Amino acid sequence: MSKLLQVNQVTKTFGNHTALNKVSLDIEKGQIFGLLGPNGAGKTTLIRIINQITIPDSGTVLLDGEALQAHHIKNIGYLPEERGLYKSMKVGEQALYLAQLKGLSKTEAKKRLKIWFERLEIGNWWDKKIQELSKGMAQKIQFVVTVLHEPKLLIFDEPFSGFDPINANLIKDQILRLREDGATVIFSTHRMESVEELCDDIALIDKSNKLIDGNLLDIKRQFKTNTYQIGIVPNSTSLEAELKANFDVSPTQFKSINNELQLNVKLEVNQNPNDLLQYLITKGNVSHFVELIPSANDIFIQTVNNNNN
Amino acid sequence: MNHLPLIIKREYITKVRNKSFIIMTFLSPLLFITLMSVVAYLTQLNDAKVRTISILDQSGLFQKSFQSSKALKYVYLKGKTDKEAKEIAKASKSYGLLYIKAFPNKLTKNVSVQFFSDESVSPGIISDFEDIIAQRLRYLNLKKIGIDTKDIKSATVDVTIKQENYLGVTSSKMEGYLKLIFGGAAGYLLFMFIIIYGNMIMRSVIEEKTSRIIEVIISSVKPIHLMLGKIIGTSLAGITQFAIWLILGSILMVVISLIFNIDLSASQTPQQMLVSQAIETQGLNMQIQDVLTAFLHLPIANLVIAFVLFFVCGYLLYSSIYAAIGAAVDNETDTQQFMLPVLIPLMLAVYIGFFTVIDNPHGTVSTIFSFIPFTSPVVMLMRIPFGVPVWQQMLSLALLILTFLGTVWFAAKIYRVGILMYGKKPSYKELLKWIKY
Numbered sequence: 208m209s210k211l212l213q214v215n216q217v218t219k220t221f222g223n224h225t226a227l228n229k230v231s232l233d234i235e236k237g238q239i240f241g242l243l244g245p246n247g248a249g250k251t252t253l254i255r256i257i258n259q260i261t262i263p264d265s266g267t268v269l270l271d272g273e274a275l276q277a278h279h280i281k282n283i284g285y286l287p288e289e290r291g292l293y294k295s296m297k298v299g300e301q302a303l304y305l306a307q308l309k310g311l312s313k314t315e316a317k318k319r320l321k322i323w324f325e326r327l328e329i330g331n332w333w334d335k336k337i338q339e340l341s342k343g344m345a346q347k348i349q350f351v352v353t354v355l356h357e358p359k360l361l362i363f364d365e366p367f368s369g370f371d372p373i374n375a376n377l378i379k380d381q382i383l384r385l386r387e388d389g390a391t392v393i394f395s396t397h398r399m400e401s402v403e404e405l406c407d408d409i410a411l412i413d414k415s416n417k418l419i420d421g422n423l424l425d426i427k428r429q430f431k432t433n434t435y436q437i438g439i440v441p442n443s444t445s446l447e448a449e450l451k452a453n454f455d456v457s458p459t460q461f462k463s464i465n466n467e468l469q470l471n472v473k474l475e476v477n478q479n480p481n482d483l484l485q486y487l488i489t490k491g492n493v494s495h496f497v498e499l500i501p502s503a504n505d506i507f508i509q510t511v512n513n514n515n516n
Numbered sequence: 517m518n519h520l521p522l523i524i525k526r527e528y529i530t531k532v533r534n535k536s537f538i539i540m541t542f543l544s545p546l547l548f549i550t551l552m553s554v555v556a557y558l559t560q561l562n563d564a565k566v567r568t569i570s571i572l573d574q575s576g577l578f579q580k581s582f583q584s585s586k587a588l589k590y591v592y593l594k595g596k597t598d599k600e601a602k603e604i605a606k607a608s609k610s611y612g613l614l615y616i617k618a619f620p621n622k623l624t625k626n627v628s629v630q631f632f633s634d635e636s637v638s639p640g641i642i643s644d645f646e647d648i649i650a651q652r653l654r655y656l657n658l659k660k661i662g663i664d665t666k667d668i669k670s671a672t673v674d675v676t677i678k679q680e681n682y683l684g685v686t687s688s689k690m691e692g693y694l695k696l697i698f699g700g701a702a703g704y705l706l707f708m709f710i711i712i713y714g715n716m717i718m719r720s721v722i723e724e725k726t727s728r729i730i731e732v733i734i735s736s737v738k739p740i741h742l743m744l745g746k747i748i749g750t751s752l753a754g755i756t757q758f759a760i761w762l763i764l765g766s767i768l769m770v771v772i773s774l775i776f777n778i779d780l781s782a783s784q785t786p787q788q789m790l791v792s793q794a795i796e797t798q799g800l801n802m803q804i805q806d807v808l809t810a811f812l813h814l815p816i817a818n819l820v821i822a823f824v825l826f827f828v829c830g831y832l833l834y835s836s837i838y839a840a841i842g843a844a845v846d847n848e849t850d851t852q853q854f855m856l857p858v859l860i861p862l863m864l865a866v867y868i869g870f871f872t873v874i875d876n877p878h879g880t881v882s883t884i885f886s887f888i889p890f891t892s893p894v895v896m897l898m899r900i901p902f903g904v905p906v907w908q909q910m911l912s913l914a915l916l917i918l919t920f921l922g923t924v925w926f927a928a929k930i931y932r933v934g935i936l937m938y939g940k941k942p943s944y945k946e947l948l949k950w951i952k953y
Contacts, residue, residue: 222949258735260936277738285735291728295530304526308519308736349732 210272211236211360211391212257217266219252226252228415229266234393234408239386241406241423242395243503245511248412250395251288254362257393258285270360281310286353288364288395292337292345299333302352309356316355323351327377342369350378354385361385362393367401379405399504411507413514423503430501430509434473435480436461438495439487441468446490454483465494519737520745527720527749532756541757545765553772567611572601574618581652588641602632612637614645627653694814695901696874702819702897703869706827707862713754713831714838714858717746718851721842721935730935739932740924743843747835814901818909822900825913830893833920834858840927843934844942865891869898877902887912889919926951 212234219227227249234240255261268275306316324330346369367375410420455473568589582590593601605613612633724730841854872882886896933950
C-alpha cells in the first residue's frame, strides 16, 4: 500500500508553547487512521497544519507525494471539532456555498447534495433555516458538506459528538462506505470504543510529542502481557495455592453463571498457553480461558501515564 | 481557485436580505424626513407667533425707525414715565419694553437704551434693535455735521470683489461656498461610511467566530480572501443602502413638501445658510447663473477621481482594522478597548476638516493632516475642491496606499490567528505576538 499523507518532523511553536515537536506520521491510502491524544496534546494543531490553516515552523507535509499546496484543499475534507453553520442562511444555500468554496460547480454541487440528503434522510430540509435545526441535525449538514466534494483525505474531529446512537451508526456506516470508495480517513476522537471499531492504524500524541504509532493490532501485540484470564471449577481446594506457587497470578473478576475460581495468570516468555490449559484441565472443569488483550483505552491510559512520570 | 467573488456574493446577499438591514434601509429616510418636517413645521409655528414690543422713546428721535413686521409688532407709548410704561407693557403682555432715554442734542456717541422683559430675549432681536438705533443715530449725526441725506445716499457704494487667479479664471464667493459644501460632504460621507459599515464588518467577523463556522470556511479559503471578501461584500451592501437612501430621501422630500407645503429649507445647516446669505447679497436674478458657473469652475474631474480613490483607500484602511478587531475578540462588548484608537484619528480628521480646512484650506495644519494616512482621506477630500496641486494629491495617495497595504497585511495576520482563538480577551501585547505565529 502506498502512503497518502506523510508528515515529516513537523514542529510548531506558539510563543513559548511548543504545540508539536518533530512529529512524523505516515498514513496509508484507504485506511482509517486514529489520531489520539489527551486534550491539548497538539492534535488540532497537526490537523490544522494538514489543512494549511496553520503553517508549521519546520518540517514537511506531503499529500500523495507532493508538498502541500493551495490546490490541495479540494482534496481534503475537514470536519472540525468546533463546527457551526451560518445561522441566517438556509440549509440548501449554505451547503451549496460551502461546496462551491471547495471548487464544485453549482449544478454538480446541487446534484450531489440531493443524493446525500436522501442518503442521510434529510431530503426535505433544503429550505429550513439553520436556527430551526437541532444540534444533531446541524451535524448531519456539516458531515455532508465535508464529504461532498469527494476528497481523497477526510479528517473527522469527534464526528459522533451530538449524535444519538441511531444517527451515530448512520454516520459510522457512511464513513466505512467512504473508505470502501477509496477515501482515506483521519479520525480524531476520545471515544476509544469507536477507535477499536473503526481504526486500522493509530498514532498517540501527548504533550506535543508522538508517543506511539502503527497498526492498532501490532500495537496491541506489543502491549499484551501474555496474561490469561481463567475460570475453573477445581477438583481440590488446594488449586489456588498451587497456581500461585507456579505462576504469576492476580485476582480478577468476570461475569459467570458458575461458582468458579477466577484468576489472571501471567505467563513467562518461555511458558506456553497450551501447557497452562492442559495443566488446568487435569485440575478441574475449565469454564473460561481468554487471552487478555489490551484495549485501545488501556494503551492510551498506560502510555499517557508513563509519559507523565 | 479564486473564492473572492463567491465570498463577496454571499456577504452581500446575506447582508441585504437581513431583516434589520431592510428595515433600516427603508425606515431611516422616512424617519429622517419626518423628523426634518417636524422641525421645519415647529420652526414655522414658533415664528408665526406675533410678539409685541412696547417702545418708550423719550428722545423722540426714533418715531419712524421701528417698522412692524410679521413677527414683531411695535407699539409706541407716548408721554409716559418709565415706571408707567413698565406697568403698561406688563399689563398688555408685551414681549418687552424698549426704553430710550432722552439725551442732550449734540453729537451723540453713547446712548443709554434699556430693554425690559420677563423672559430672556433672543440675542438676534437685541442686535437688531442695536442696529436700527445705531443707523438712525449715525444718520442724524451726519446731518448735524452738515452732510445732506442725498449726499449720504450718493456716497453709498456697493462693492463686489471679483476674484480671479493669475491664469485669468474668474471665481466668485458662491464658488467658495460650493467648495465648502462639496469638500465637507465628501469628507463627512466617508466618515459616516467608515463608522456604519466598519462596525457591520466587525460584527460579521464576530458572528463567524461565535457560530463556529470559521474553521470550516478557513479550511477552504485563505483568511485574507475571507477578510477582503467580507469587506468588499459589506461595502457593496452599504453602497446599495446609501443609494436607496438617496433616492427614497429625495422622493419623500418632494412628496412631503408638496403635500404639506412646508419649506424644508427652514431647518438649515450652517453651510446652507452661508449659501443663502451669498444668494441674498447678490442679485436674485444672478443667483442661478452664478451657482452654475461656480459649479462648472470646480475641478470636477479631479474631484470625482480623487473622491473615488481616497474614499476607497480610506475606507479599506479603516475597515481592515475593524475586521482585525472583530477577529481578535469573542463578542462585541470586548471591542471597546480597541475601538478608541480607531475612532480618535477619524474624529480628528473630521474636526480638522471642519475647522481648519474651512478657515484656510492650504494652511500648515490642513496640509500636514492631508498627508498623514489615517486622516488624509477625510482632510484631503475636503481640501481638493479648493484646488490641491496634483503632486500633493499623488503623494498623499501614495502614502495612503502604502499604509493601507501595511494595515491589511497586519490586519490579515491578526485575523488569521484571531479567528481561531477563543476564550480570553487578548491584550495589545498579545496581538503583536500573533504576528509572529
